[in-house]
Amino acid sequence: MARPIILGVVGDSATGKTTLTKGLVEILGRENVTHIGMDDYHCFDRTERAEHAITPLHPDCNYMDVIGQHLGHLRRGEPILKPVYQHGDGTFGRPAYVKPKSFVLIEGLLGYHTSELSALFDIRVYLAPPEELRREWKVKRDTTKRGYTEQQVLKELDTREPDSEAFIRPQRSRADIVVSFQPGVHDDPDHLDAVLTLRDGLPHPDLSAMADEEGRDAIPIEQGASERKLHIPGDIDRDRGAAIEEAIWEQMHFARHLRTERLGTFAVGTDEAHRSESLAITQVLILYHLVTAKAAVAVGGDDHVSRKQDAAPNVPSAA
Amino acid sequence: MARPIILGVVGDSATGKTTLTKGLVEILGRENVTHIGMDDYHCFDRTERAEHAITPLHPDCNYMDVIGQHLGHLRRGEPILKPVYQHGDGTFGRPAYVKPKSFVLIEGLLGYHTSELSALFDIRVYLAPPEELRREWKVKRDTTKRGYTEQQVLKELDTREPDSEAFIRPQRSRADIVVSFQPGVHDDPDHLDAVLTLRDGLPHPDLSAMADEEGRDAIPIEQGASERKLHIPGDIDRDRGAAIEEAIWEQMHFARHLRTERLGTFAVGTDEAHRSESLAITQVLILYHLVTAKAAVAVGGDDHVSRKQDAAPNVPSAA
Numbered sequence: 116m117a118r119p120i121i122l123g124v125v126g127d128s129a130t131g132k133t134t135l136t137k138g139l140v141e142i143l144g145r146e147n148v149t150h151i152g153m154d155d156y157h158c159f160d161r162t163e164r165a166e167h168a169i170t171p172l173h174p175d176c177n178y179m180d181v182i183g184q185h186l187g188h189l190r191r192g193e194p195i196l197k198p199v200y201q202h203g204d205g206t207f208g209r210p211a212y213v214k215p216k217s218f219v220l221i222e223g224l225l226g227y228h229t230s231e232l233s234a235l236f237d238i239r240v241y242l243a244p245p246e247e248l249r250r251e252w253k254v255k256r257d258t259t260k261r262g263y264t265e266q267q268v269l270k271e272l273d274t275r276e277p278d279s280e281a282f283i284r285p286q287r288s289r290a291d292i293v294v295s296f297q298p299g300v301h302d303d304p305d306h307l308d309a310v311l312t313l314r315d316g317l318p319h320p321d322l323s324a325m326a327d328e329e330g331r332d333a334i335p336i337e338q339g340a341s342e343r344k345l346h347i348p349g350d351i352d353r354d355r356g357a358a359i360e361e362a363i364w365e366q367m368h369f370a371r372h373l374r375t376e377r378l379g380t381f382a383v384g385t386d387e388a389h390r391s392e393s394l395a396i397t398q399v400l401i402l403y404h405l406v407t408a409k410a411a412v413a414v415g416g417d418d419h420v421s422r423k424q425d426a427a428p429n430v431p432s433a434a
Numbered sequence: 435m436a437r438p439i440i441l442g443v444v445g446d447s448a449t450g451k452t453t454l455t456k457g458l459v460e461i462l463g464r465e466n467v468t469h470i471g472m473d474d475y476h477c478f479d480r481t482e483r484a485e486h487a488i489t490p491l492h493p494d495c496n497y498m499d500v501i502g503q504h505l506g507h508l509r510r511g512e513p514i515l516k517p518v519y520q521h522g523d524g525t526f527g528r529p530a531y532v533k534p535k536s537f538v539l540i541e542g543l544l545g546y547h548t549s550e551l552s553a554l555f556d557i558r559v560y561l562a563p564p565e566e567l568r569r570e571w572k573v574k575r576d577t578t579k580r581g582y583t584e585q586q587v588l589k590e591l592d593t594r595e596p597d598s599e600a601f602i603r604p605q606r607s608r609a610d611i612v613v614s615f616q617p618g619v620h621d622d623p624d625h626l627d628a629v630l631t632l633r634d635g636l637p638h639p640d641l642s643a644m645a646d647e648e649g650r651d652a653i654p655i656e657q658g659a660s661e662r663k664l665h666i667p668g669d670i671d672r673d674r675g676a677a678i679e680e681a682i683w684e685q686m687h688f689a690r691h692l693r694t695e696r697l698g699t700f701a702v703g704t705d706e707a708h709r710s711e712s713l714a715i716t717q718v719l720i721l722y723h724l725v726t727a728k729a730a731v732a733v734g735g736d737d738h739v740s741r742k743q744d745a746a747p748n749v750p751s752a753a
Contacts, residue, residue, distance in 0.1 A: 158531065178531060181515045184507065196500045198515055198529050209526040210517050212477070212497060 117412040118192050119149070119215040120405055121235065125226040126242030127172070127283045128275070129253035131296060131381075132222040135242065138378045138398045139220065143405070149189070149216045153223025155198050156182050161205025172224055172278035179228060186235040189215040202261065218405055225282060227289035238317065238404045241290035245297050248307075291317040291404075294397055299349040306349035309393035311400070314342045320403050324362030327355070334359070347393040356392035360399045370406040378402075436731040437511050438468070438534040439724055440554065444545040445561030446491070446602045447594070448572035450615060450700075451541040454561065457697045457717045459539065462724070468508070468535045472542025474517045475501050480524025491543055491597035498547060505554040508534040521580065537724055544601060546608035557636065557723045560609035564616050567626075610636040610723075613716055618668040625668035628712035630719070633661045639722050643681030646674070653678070666712040675711035679718045689725040697721075 122139075124132045140148045156178045157164075157171055169176045178198075185195045192215055199208040227233040227241070244252070250272055257263045263271075287293055293312035298304070313319045325334035325345065332355050337344040364374055379395025380388045441458075443451045459467045475497045476483075476490055488495045497517075504514045511534055518527040546552040546560070563571070569591055576582045582590075606612055612631035617623070632638045644653035644664065651674050656663040683693055698714025699707045 160528075178515055180513055181531070184512065184514075188503065193503065194499055195503075196497055196515075196517055207528040209479075210529055212500070 117409065119189060119217060119219045120408045120412065121186065121190055121219045121221065121237045122401070122405060123226040123233075123236035123239045124220065124222045124242065125224070125240070125286055125290070127224065127249060127279050129256055130242035130244055130249055131252065132242060134381045134394070135240070135294070135398065135401075136220050136222055138380060138394070139402060139405070141377045142373055142375060142398075142402065143218055147217040149213060149219045151197065151213070151219065151221045152200075153177070153182060153221060153226060154202070155200045156185075157200050160200075160207060170275045170278045172275055172282055174225060174228055174282060177225060179225065179232065182223075182225075183232050183235065186221070186232070189213075189219050190235060217409060225286070227286040228282065230289065233286075233289045237408050238292070238401065239290045240292045240294060240401060241287045243284075243287055243293055243295045245295070248297065290314070292401065296393070301350060303349060305389045306391060307393060308349045309345075309347040309397050311345045311347065311397060312342050313345065313400075316341075317404060318407075319343075320363050320366045320400070324359050347396055349391065349393050351392050353392060356396060359396055363396075363399050363403050367403050367406050369410055370402075373402075373406070436728065438508060438536060438538045439556050439727045439731065440505065440509055440538045440540065441557045441559065441720070441724060442545040442552075442555035443539065443541045443559050443561065444543070444605055444609070446543065446568060446598050448575055449561035449563055449568055450571065450613075451561060453700045453713070454559070454613065454717065454720075455539050455541055457699060457713070458721060458724070460696045461692050461694060461717075461721060462537055466536040468532060468538045470516065470532070470538065470540045471519075472496070472501060472540060472545060473521070474519045475504075476519050476526075479519075479526060483524075489594045489597045491594055491601055493544060493547055493601060496544055498544065498551065501542075501544075502551050502554065505540070505551070508532075508538050509554060536728060544605070546605040547601065549608065552605075552608045556727050557611070557720065558609045559611045559613060559720060560606045562603075562606055562612055562614045564614070567616065609633070611720065615712070620669060622668060624708045625710060626712060627668045628664075628666040628716050630664045630666065630716060631661050632664065632719075635660075636723060637726075638662075639682050639685045639719070643678050666715055668710065668712050670711050672711060675715060678715055682715075682718050682722050686722050686725050688729055689721075692721075692725070 124136050126132055136150065140150055154171065157176055158178055159167060159169065159176055164171065164176065171177070181198075185197065188195050194212060194214040196210045197213045198210055200206075201208050221236070225232075226236065227239060233239060250269070253272060254265050254268045257268045257271075258265055290312075291314050293314075295310040295312075296307040297310060299306060299308040322334075322336065322343075322345070325336060327333045332352065334348075335346045337346075360378070364371065378398045379390045379392060381391055381394055382388045443455050445451055455469065459469055473490065476495055477497055478486060478488065478495055483490065483495065490496070500517075504516065507514050513531060513533045515529045516532045517529055519525075520527050540555070544551075545555065546558060552558060569588070572591060573584050573587045576587045576590075577584055609631075610633050612633075614629040614631075615626040616629060618625060618627040641653075641655065641662075641664070644655060646652045651671065653667075654665045656665075679697070683690065697717045698709045698711060700710055700713055701707045
């Protein structure tokens with residue numbers, strides 16, 4: 116079997132990592148995806164973190180070296196004995212034996228903390244919603260799903276802010292794709308805009324379908340020195356969104372059998388599922404990289420992804 | 435720091451692995467030794483083993499691939515996140531972060547199960563007491579320290595016998611040193627003979643001190659095609675034993691600072707500690723290999739140990 120393709124989905128707590136990943140897992144098929152949360156690699160349980168006054172965002176609170184080790188093993192198609200952190204009670208459970216499937220999706224706080232660690236991912240996504248929106252999401256999730264009060268969550272956010280600044284946000288510069296979901300002109304929480312930064316290190320698909328032939332509904336693309344910035348409006352017409360998605364699907368014609376309607380759904384807190392066109396377009400763009408990298412590896416081009424990445428400018432890790 | 439030296443102490447349950455290792459840990463200093471039990475790598479807890487009707491001696495009951503992975507990391511001086519099996523209640527605990535110290539001593543049931551795994555050790559010791567003696571030791575230990583009745587232990591020994599035969603005993607052929615403690619002519623349990631098989635794959639010390647100049651008290655050495663067999667009597671005179679040990683210590687003159695009286699002590703069950711001259715000689719022989727391999731690696735001869743082993747005849751793994 117060709118080696119697994121490793122996708123990183125990195126971002127601060129409650130930036131939408133699971134929402135983004137969920138659609139990808141569903142479309143690729145659970146049987147083809149190994150889904151790992153880096154929180155499993157915490158060194159301290161909840162009680163110890165309180166005693167040491169350390170937040171989970173701090174590298175010293177995570178076995179960073181073991182994460183690198185395990186990523187190396189997974190990348191070579193080897194199994195790992197993965198630690199298990201239980202969010203329910205904040206303790207550690209029995210380790211899990213994990214064999215990498217075709218695709219390995221890794222969500223975490225500190226995946227790109229060092230350039231060495233960062234280099235172990237084939238595709239690096241970083242989630243960067245505006246802080247105000249993230250705080251709102253975190254309150255919704257942690258009060259509905261993790262049993263905290265709103266006051267506790269807000270206090271925790273303040274406690275964590277110095278580590279977010281020092282360790283989380285600087286990682287943005289190492290990503291191939293930066294995703295910022297943000298309120299659009301109508302400030303509609305179900306229809307957020309997606310601002311995507313696509314760095315030239317990855318061979319992105321042809322985006323000419325973004326520009327509408329009649330000049331209407333064109334997605335603004337801002338060209339930078341080594342990246343492009345796309346602004347996908349949250350209120351984009353569904354047919355227009357579908358046409359853009361279709362144009363990307365056409366560039367992964369060998370994977371057309373995966374084409375379903377499962378992209379773009381999301382839920383916040385315990386709300387029922389919604390659908391977002393900007394989320395769907397973002398997911399299909401990431402999916403493009405997953406299947407293209409897999410195809411390249413399958414036909415013997417193991418270096419396809421990493422070679423392109425090596426050619427990327429060496430972005431300093433400053434925030 | 436030079437890479438750690440890895441000693442394997444392999445043998446069936448209750449063959450004296452911990453007794454042999456204990457003196458080595460004490461003389462090298464706890465601060466210089468990482469001591470690992472391979473039982474931590476069981477896949478199934480006690481309840482699951484009963485359900486699956488599988489014994490811990492079966493390779494399928496152990497994460498053999500992860501053991502190899504972790505040995506590779508330790509050998510390169512890298513840390514591991516080691517699973518933890520709790521003999522007390524037969525369940526798994528929180529994993530432990532382990533950084534290899536100067537010496538890594540690994541006790542286990544299946545360390546030489548494959549040639550690939552076996553090759554990861556610098557020094558391979560296999561313990562092979564007569565089965566009758568081993569059963570006696572297992573009953574003593576498991577009834578005094580692990581809360582079983584004698585009947586339970588005897589039944590378990592019978593259940594395990596097919597796996598001992600199929601998986602444990604064949605490993606003997608892969609060892610550099612086979613140690614068989616066994617009753618001597620006086621059948622004194624405190625003064626067991628040590629029959630040592632020293633395979634030519636390792637550069638053993640000069641053993642001429644074993645032959646006494648006056649022809650009395652000579653240790654019989656049987657020369658084979660690619661090994662020597664030493665029979666150290668359990669009732670060997672203490673001064674004579676000390677002289678043999680001294681002759682080996684002289685060949686590790688760079689490690690004379692380690693010389694103490696801590697070798698040769700043992701306990702069975704909850705008995706107080708005894709001293710065995712044949713155990714002390716066995717331990718000092720193994721110590722010789724540990725410090726010599728370490729010295730060789732320290733002066734840049736990283737291949738010293740493994741090169742010698744490569745030159746060893748390829749012993750088939752049949753029992």
